[in-house]
Amino acid sequence: MYLKEFEIRWSDVDANRHLANSAYLNYMSHTRMSFLMEIGVDHRSLAQHQIGPVVFYEHMYYFKEAFPGKPVKVSMEIMGMSEDGKFFEFHHNFYNHKGENFAHCEMMGAWIDLKTRKLIALPDDFMKMFESVEKGTGFRVLTKEDTRKFSKTPKNL
Template identity: 35%
Template structure:
């Protein structure tokens, strides 16, 4: 099982070759992560109150098939790796076209930042437990701190 975000490809996301531009794939994956966090109760107001923000260390995109304008895409998101406290994590996003063809795989490695101190931090314990309930990939691994 994975969390699923659905989006529509608009004119501004298309490049000169008349298909989804490279950075739009990353934008869809970012929106899928935000939707996933919202489902956990970590919406922008909660993050602001906690002075937390998700940051990325690495983002890797593998392009498999073209996606065209006016297509609807579905992004399936899975937790691939995390520390037990949820402080560091890796998420895999698989982007599918409306015809069911997998068009891209987006892998990200990230962490949480205390936006006031500008330093890496862990989630509060209750939110870390909740974060660990995210759907996990078949190759999921828990990392030592």
């Protein structure tokens, strides 16, 4: 499990004076990118391959409020990946200064070719980086069907 610590800043708080939902998303994104950089998937290597991560969904579950004044930790675990690395599922947990879990998120995404704007498999050198990383309990091999939230295309107005 990867952990990143954050200080709740004034700008992270909403009108109710607790951690804003947008701050949760920012903390998770920062945690994911820090993890990727640590395993070697950094901005430079992403630019060389002309690929980037895209988020399909982030399902948040809030258990308790978080307030400024004490640090919080955000975890990240790899819970799923397709055989070619195209699709991935990460889970995040939020912990207060006492180690109590106050929120959980399940997110799924994929890799996109920035030239063609189409989803692509991970390059071999990236796959090797992910192979050596610890996976979460319950890790599963993802298929395209796992990425579909809706059984059919949503209707437009």
